[in-house]
Amino acid sequence: MFKGVTMEKTINDVFVSRAKRYKQRVAVEKKRGGTWQKATWSTYYERARETGMGLYSLGLRKGQMAAILSENRLEWLYADMGILGLGAVSVPIYTTLVAEEIKHILHNSGARVLFVENVLQLTKVLTIAGEVPELEKIVVFDAADTVARDDVMSFNALLALGQQQLEKQPEQFATLAAAVVPDDLATLVYTSGTTGVPKGAMITHKNIMAVIDSLDRITPKFGFESDQTVPFLPLSHVFERIAGHFYGMYVGLTASYAESLDTFANDVKEKRPTMVLAVPRVCEKVYQRILAQVQEQPPWKQNMFHWGYGIGLKISALREKKQAIPLLLGLKYKLAYALIFKKLAMALGGRVRWMTASGAPTSRDIILFFNASGITVIEGYGMTETCAPATMSNLSDYKIGTVGKPIPGVQVKIAEDGEILVKGDNVFAGYWKMPKETRNSFTADGWLMSGDIGRFDADGFLTITDRKKDLIITSGGKNVAPQKIEGIFMFDPLFTHFIVVGERKKFLSALITIQMTQAHLLAEQKGIATRGEALLDDPEFLKIVDEHVAEKNKKLARYETIKKYHILKNEFSQAGGELTPSLKLKRNVIYKKYEKEIQRMYAENSEPLSH
Numbered sequence: 001m002f003k004g005v006t007m008e009k010t011i012n013d014v015f016v017s018r019a020k021r022y023k024q025r026v027a028v029e030k031k032r033g034g035t036w037q038k039a040t041w042s043t044y045y046e047r048a049r050e051t052g053m054g055l056y057s058l059g060l061r062k063g064q065m066a067a068i069l070s071e072n073r074l075e076w077l078y079a080d081m082g083i084l085g086l087g088a089v090s091v092p093i094y095t096t097l098v099a100e101e102i103k104h105i106l107h108n109s110g111a112r113v114l115f116v117e118n119v120l121q122l123t124k125v126l127t128i129a130g131e132v133p134e135l136e137k138i139v140v141f142d143a144a145d146t147v148a149r150d151d152v153m154s155f156n157a158l159l160a161l162g163q164q165q166l167e168k169q170p171e172q173f174a175t176l177a178a179a180v181v182p183d184d185l186a187t188l189v190y191t192s193g194t195t196g197v198p199k200g201a202m203i204t205h206k207n208i209m210a211v212i213d214s215l216d217r218i219t220p221k222f223g224f225e226s227d228q229t230v231p232f233l234p235l236s237h238v239f240e241r242i243a244g245h246f247y248g249m250y251v252g253l254t255a256s257y258a259e260s261l262d263t264f265a266n267d268v269k270e271k272r273p274t275m276v277l278a279v280p281r282v283c284e285k286v287y288q289r290i291l292a293q294v295q296e297q298p299p300w301k302q303n304m305f306h307w308g309y310g311i312g313l314k315i316s317a318l319r320e321k322k323q324a325i326p327l328l329l330g331l332k333y334k335l336a337y338a339l340i341f342k343k344l345a346m347a348l349g350g351r352v353r354w355m356t357a358s359g360a361p362t363s364r365d366i367i368l369f370f371n372a373s374g375i376t377v378i379e380g381y382g383m384t385e386t387c388a389p390a391t392m393s394n395l396s397d398y399k400i401g402t403v404g405k406p407i408p409g410v411q412v413k414i415a416e417d418g419e420i421l422v423k424g425d426n427v428f429a430g431y432w433k434m435p436k437e438t439r440n441s442f443t444a445d446g447w448l449m450s451g452d453i454g455r456f457d458a459d460g461f462l463t464i465t466d467r468k469k470d471l472i473i474t475s476g477g478k479n480v481a482p483q484k485i486e487g488i489f490m491f492d493p494l495f496t497h498f499i500v501v502g503e504r505k506k507f508l509s510a511l512i513t514i515q516m517t518q519a520h521l522l523a524e525q526k527g528i529a530t531r532g533e534a535l536l537d538d539p540e541f542l543k544i545v546d547e548h549v550a551e552k553n554k555k556l557a558r559y560e561t562i563k564k565y566h567i568l569k570n571e572f573s574q575a576g577g578e579l580t581p582s583l584k585l586k587r588n589v590i591y592k593k594y595e596k597e598i599q600r601m602y603a604e605n606s607e608p609l610s611h
Helices: 010-023 041-057 075-084 101-110 119-126 155-168 172-178 205-217 239-251 264-271 280-296 297-320 327-347 364-370 436-439 482-490 516-526 532-537 537-555 589-591 597-602
Strands: 026-032 033-042 065-070 089-092 113-116 139-140 152-154 185-190 200-204 256-258 354-356 374-379 380-383 387-393 410-414 417-425 448-456 462-467 497-501 508-514 562-567
Touching: 010 041, 010 172, 010 205, 010 239, 010 462, 026 041, 033 041, 033 075, 041 155, 041 172, 065 075, 065 101, 065 448, 075 089, 075 113, 075 172, 101 119, 101 200, 101 380, 113 119, 113 387, 119 562, 139 155, 139 256, 139 436, 152 155, 155 172, 185 205, 185 239, 200 205, 200 239, 200 297, 200 374, 205 239, 205 387, 205 410, 205 516, 239 256, 239 387, 264 327, 264 354, 280 364, 297 327, 297 364, 327 364, 380 448, 387 410, 410 562, 462 482, 482 497, 482 508, 482 537, 497 589, 508 516, 508 537, 516 537, 537 562, 589 597
Parallel strands: 026 256, 065 089, 065 113, 089 185, 113 139, 139 152, 354 374, 508 562
Antiparallel strands: 026 033, 185 200, 380 387, 410 417, 417 448, 448 462, 497 508
């Protein structure tokens, strides 16, 4: 089926093979309460085996559904591989979803068993459990959080059931796992719902193995068994699970799951990863934090930073073009690296070869900055329906600002209206119980319609220009790509979010949130005494914001410039509903939630650059 060297046809085959090969090597570990909990390959397989047979004892069979509602932890992995080993279907659920959204996923999938992490998630689920008759058992990872109900049990109790079943039939799990074939459904991954009701994307073992095989055929290779990762994206996310966890399993590397996003900086220093799977928002935050720190330094240090930064940009640009580095520039770069860029590399542990920035546009200057520090940023493109990557740059062939070329085995073309179309074994099998939506996602000749607009350059690199549905059409008939504009403004550390609005309006406006540490620094430099939230209403501070907006407007065409803006006092968040679990903007939610603020900007008596 695949052109790669592997004879493994399912992720179950990979799991069994790696457990036999690596045995007592550490496979996965998770930091909890400041301590690393470890599992060797043998332990990993044994816990998954016990989990699978415990589920079998509960009556779960091939093709049936079991869901997981938990943050990253070892038990998440045991549950996932135990479910897959039965030939059953794993349904990951983001912990940030509210009870009603969880109810929809459980009911739509027909999940018979649900794993929950703790009392927080259990309490949420118990409020809707009576409305989901398909759900028979809830398994709680944290034993102390189990409650006395017939439909609730602890994970330890499930393992005990599995052990009893294995005593009776020791080879049953291996037999069931081997019986799984490539076309069998492996997982339902529900779209994070930037618009509409979440849909369950059907992903088969064939889809997963196609991605693994494709990534392994890229030269130079991305992964080696000597590699170390410190994942922090949720396993519920298709990118982390398939391109991270499953491909990492195939390679045989060690994954050390960070305790949380807040502890990530310390966790990477401790584990010193060689690769980092990240989304653009994380890269932006790291870059903005560095710029903010620079602005707190005395003038001579700021001048040194900007000198070194300029050298780094030149080096990165030459590397991108595969051009030789002049001797004198190379010597200057060695000094700049020692004084500036080494600090960034060491902040990530000092061993990172590459990191990703996939899922949304990333500023070219941010990528150049990371590249100058010796960390190649890999841009890529994909979606849940393509099982994460469809195109990707690689370590020796990339163009910043593009998302690379189609990965091996994947075809990509541009429709007449500019929409990106994808075909390959990585493309999902359709939406669960939604035949109409499935049909509407494909062309008559079988190409997946991505909903994204893009173009290829003369060298075959793909550039994403915008979401098909996100394009803003002004009252003057101009088609405006908001992500391009937002990327320019997000390069400024003053802004944490910058959302362009202007559908059917005469001009563009923006909803923005402010990085308060940076705001206070700029205020202090201007002699403004106001602090806290009140600063956002201070006329003198608003002049500073006006200046920053005006400066970025210089980089835009006249019809793309921001004429007015409104500062929001609260950050966008998953809890607030403005962000998906993968930190993408829910534009429809934002537009609706802040409808009054938007209307105010377009009132006839409002002033330009009003607040």
